[in-house]
Structure formats: C-alpha cells, structure tokens
Amino acid sequence: MLRMPRRRLLTLGGAALIGTLPAPRIADPFTLGVASGDPLPDGVLLWTRLAPEPLHPAGGLPPVGYPVEWQVSEDERFTRVIREGTATAFPAYGHSVHVDVRGLRPGRQYYYRFRSQGHLSPVGRTRTAPAKAAAPRSLRFAVASCQAYTDGYYDAWRHLAAEELDVVFFLGDYIYEGAINSVGGNRMDSTLGLPDTFELETDTLDLYRMRYALYRTDPDLQAAHAALPWILTWDDHEVQDNYANDASRFTTVPAKDFLVRRANAYRAYWENQPLRWPRQPAGPDMSLYRRFRFGDLAHAYVLDTRQYRGDQACGDNLRAGCDDRDDPPRTLLGVQQRDWLLDRIGRSPARWNILAQQIMMAECRYGGTAGRLDMDKWDGYAADRRRILETAAHTPGTVVISGDIHNNYAADLRVDFARPETAAVAVELVGTSITSGGDGSDTTAQLDTQRTYNPHLRLANGQRGYVRCELGRDTMRADYRVMSEVTRRGGTISTRASFVSERVRPGLVTA
C-alpha cells in the first residue's frame, strides 16, 4: 500500500513542487479512469487525467498542478510493488498524467494505480512486450476503431475487456467532432443532461478536451483501458471528417486556419491517450507513426494516414474513372513515413509484420459494374499501396489491420486486384466499429454487391464489434466478434466468422 500520509501532499514541499498556490481539496479526480499503452519489453506508459467534474471545461480544477503518486505492482493487491513515484498533473496539459515506467520485466503482467489528494484510482492491468530476443508462441490482440458516443453504448468494450488478450490496437476515430445533444444522441440517456457546450463542433482545445472527457466517463470504455495496454493511432474524426494533411474538408477554410484546429486536436489527443512525452505535438505537427516489437514473433508498424497525405483525388467521395488516384507522386503516408515503412518491413526479421493503420487497403468497388472507388481510402492512393504490397510480396507474414469504414471485411491482398488468379501477398482484417453506425445488420444489399464484385473479399458484415486475432509461429487466426445491438445497453457478443492464414502462404481460409 502507499504509505504517504494523505495530507502530506498539501505540505510546503508538495506545493513548492508545483507552484506557489496550494492545491485545494478536491472531489474524486479519477472520473476518467486509468490507461496504459505503447508496451515495450522493459516498460509501459501509464495514463490518467484528474477531473473531479469531468464535463467542466477544466475538469473542475483550478489552474494549478497536482502531485499524483503512482505504483506498479506484480500483484493485484499491491503487496509486491516494484516501481513507484510521483508525477504532476499540470493544467497546461489538461491535468493529464503520463508516466513512462521503465525497469519492468519483459512479457509480464503488472498492475498499476494512482493516488492524488487522498483519492485512489481504479486499478489497471497491463503487460510488457516480450524481450527482443524472445520467441513467443503467440500474440493475442484485438482490432478496434470508431466509437461514436452518440451512436450507441460501449458494451463491445466490456466484452473485449473479458477476452484473453495481450494488447488492443485502436485504429482511429476515438472521438467524433460533431454535436452531441443532452441525451447523448441515440443513447437516449435522459440521465446524462449534457450541457449545450457539447452541441458545438470541436475546434478549440477546450472543446476537444471536453469531448475526450465525455467519452472517457463511459464505464465500459474505462474497463477496456484498465484491462490491457492499448496501441493507438488516429483517423480523421479526432480532428475533422475526411481532412487531409492541412486541408479541411471544407475548401473555403485556408490551410493556416485549419492547422490551428489540427494543433488543438493533436494536443488534446496526446493529453488524453497513453502516449509518451516525446510524442506530444509541436503545434500542428505530431509524430505518431512508430514500431513495436513482440520478440521475434511480430513487429507492429503503427501508421498515420492522415497527417501527411495528399488531398483526396477527384474531389473525394466515390469516383469511377479517376486517373489522378494512380498518379505516382500521390502519397497517403508521405514520403518520409512511407520510406521508413518500406525500409523496415523490407528487412524485418520478424515472422509477422502487422501494419496497424486506419483505412481499408484492399480495393473495394462500389455500385457493381459502376466500379466506384473511395478516394479517401487506399483506393485513392494506388501508387503508395502498390509499393507496400510489392514489398509485402517479399516479406512473409504481412497482416494489415484497418478500421474507419464501420464494416467487417476480410480480404486477400494482391499487388494487382484485377488479377484474382495471382497469389495473395498479404491479408487484411478490417475491423468494424465499436458503435459508429448504430446497430447495423449482418448484411446489406451494398455489402452483398461488394462481395460479388470484389472477389478478394472473404467477408463483408455490417454489425458492430471488433476482431480478435492470434498470431502463432506459422498461422494466424482471426475471429470477427459482433454485437447483437448497441443502441440499448446489454448487447451480447458472438463470433460471426473465423479465418486462418498461413504465414508463408497468405490467404484467408474459413476456420
């Protein structure tokens, strides 16, 4: 147990640490839960944010810093505490706390908690990555994305928290920027009573901070964060729907104005996610692409397909006959990130290489014979996709995981999708949304048509949920977990489809 007396934090020493004003007593500040992320063999990032009044612009705190004690233990009862310390929750960072714990043992489960102003946080569970030289038998992870608060309840997160997993990959659209009414949209929760501040579209830092706070008050989301480490990347809605680099979705907005909004959004994103200090943005720029190693079994490349991309071709949306999408200089990743990725996976020693990113990589034709392609997806950046898939053709064990589209898809990836007789070079698991899009349905006429006109798609499903995946030494298995409903509490989960793929001979086969 923590031995520091509760009141000691208010002594001169504590106050001197954080500034000239003594920190007043506050109500329970751990209303937003705890989280861990970006696991390394020797450490993990621990996160929390103090907010006794979570829906208040400043979380109900005055503009002073608060000391926050933290502990990491080998057991849930904290009888074997192996690391502890004190961080400071600064108002300039929305009273968030990011603790980069090091000195842990690889491939081990740990428990952590925080304490501030006499209040103890919920206990979180996390796990370090295996040692660099280890040869793990398996890696178990989930693929999740797109959790529009207004579209339903987060029971999927509650089910995910009960799974036996090593890590969650969250692939974007953690928040949505649009209006939320007093009852939380389709949640229709009359007990919420949200202030009309939430009806404003997020564009300034205070509004983005409040939006994250609202999302993080959800108990099921908190449970999922507390259950295991997350590795996150963003998509568009963390800033604005379908933005591209410095281009707003509205062409009337100058880049210099949009970059101010992007800076506010990126800052709030960093404050509210378990990301290390060096990741924090410098104005509108934030480096989020990175690599994680899970022994010799898997390397995960977490990508950013929003910040560096060229503007969508042919005016965005679904287009047929858009030659610009094939323009060789057109890039989704930006030259620097793309070359980094190609270099790393081209000489990767890992048995599996996971490309954790936002948008569907497989070609996906809409409208049957009309053959429309989505200019916001990899289909709008064909040259970059070809470069990656050509590299994957020489790199056994490439698995692309994706989100964004609010459908489950399972796809074989080919260098040339027009030649279905050629061998697949990789597989893609497109995970559906946690809530975005509402209850959904097993299939729709559009999904049926897509299956017909995109023969490389092995599954097209329109329910909510996530993908549970296990990488073995030679085989991958993916279970598509789908929710019965999300617009009412208590939705149940089941496995809609399962696939396996061999490392050296990629191609999804029904399990």
Place this chain on the structure above:
Amino acid sequence: MIRLAALLLTVPSGLTVPGGLTVPGGPTVPGGLAATSGPASTGGLTVEPGTLPIMTGQCNGRDLTVRLTNDGTEPIYADAALAAPVALHLPRSVISSWLPPGYTTSVPVAVSAATGTGPGTYHVQVTSGKRVVDVPVEVTAPPADAGLTTLASRVTASSARATGPACAAIDGRADTMWNDTTGKRWPDWWQLDWPTSHQVGSVAVTTTAEWGLRDWDVLVAVAGGWATVASVRGNVAVSRVSRFAPRRTGAVRIVTLAGNAVNDQSRLVEVVVGDR
C-alpha cells in the same frame, strides 16, 4: 521553461519536460469597466460587438466574437474565460487555442436570455491573462407584434448537427438550416414552444432544392399529447404552406418522414408559423 506571457495564459509548445504553471487566481474580473460602442479591445483580446442587444427567447440571442491574437514571435497556447450572470446563457465559459506567431483566432459565442428574463443591461466579461473586456448585453422582450417564431421560448429537435442547430430553422436566413444527425433513419422531429398559447393556422416550410423534405406531418400540442393538423406527402417544392383550422396551442411540432433523392436527412431551412 513555463512562462506567463504578457498577453495570455501561455505555455510554449514542444516542451519535453513540463514545469508548473501558476496563474493569477481564477476568472475574477474588475467591475465597472466602461463600455464602448465599437469593438471592445484590450491588447490581443478583442470582443465584438462592443455592446450586444438581444431579445429574450432561446433563438433570439446573438453572437459575440472573441478574438485572441498572438503578437509574439513564438507559438503560444492562449486561454480566455467568459463570465456572465445567470440571466444570460453562454454555451461555453472557456476558449483555449494554439496560436502561431501573428495569428488571430476568432471564436463566435452565442449569448441568449431565456423568455421571462427581466429587461435590462447585463454584462459578459471576457478575461485573458490580466486582460478583461466587458460587454454590456441589453436584454429586451420581443415586441408584442413580433412573429410567432420570434415569440418562441424554446426550439428543440430530435437531433441536430453542430452546423445545423434547431434555431437555424427560424433565423430568417436562406443559407442556414436545421439538419438532423440520424442519416437515413426516420422519423425526425423539430419543435417550437411558446410560454403561453397562441392561435395557429398555418405552417410554412422551406426545405432545400436538392435532397429536400418529401413527407412530413404538422402537429400541435393538445392536452395530454399531440394532434396532427396537416400532412404533406410527395413534396418536391422548396416551399410548402400547410393551412388548417386555426386553433390555440402552446407548441408546434414538425415530424419529418422522408426526403427526396438520397432520403438521408431532414433539411429544414425555414419555418414560419402563422395565426391563420
């Protein structure tokens, strides 16, 4: 490395190790500041207009525009706090933004006063660092001969986009509209309430030329519920007037049932309620 800029509460971007930030206590502001008729300005904080006349009613408010400027040579994060008496409603009390050097951000803040608020002058105070701008807000009741929509105390909807609030359907502007958020899910509804009952005999709906409303019902509040007084089906026109036997009621609701073309959203550009 943490510093207080002369202008605003600031923290330079790109810090690798944060320090403490201490600011003068809270949003306490001095009173009795002189109002100006033009833009109210102090240093890099500007608020327009200098005085704000509004009528009571949820949708009869007006915007203040708060401008924060970074006059320095380094990027900053700037904060402004907005304070107002309970008689006034502001949807936000804080504005925080990153500002590159030389940049001014302009943030509209809607100021309204509920129906029944006593006429008089109230004050919104905007504080940024040590700078304070006081904006007198002159509140009056709508004139007795105001239109029925102006007399509304409350306007609500089943859902609304940030860019298409419920009030946009009675703002007299052709370039704004109420827009629901539940794509391809019907019905939706939009509702106007009065503090007392009024005679109502017509409801004129303006929708959009493209993807406009096709089917809707007009309802009026009755004891214990609603009564449908008009139905529109198969509409393809931009504007459509529903007339019905005049009756007294405290609220009108439009239940939207379908749209044209993609049939995705409710688009209500303007509603005019007439007494006959």
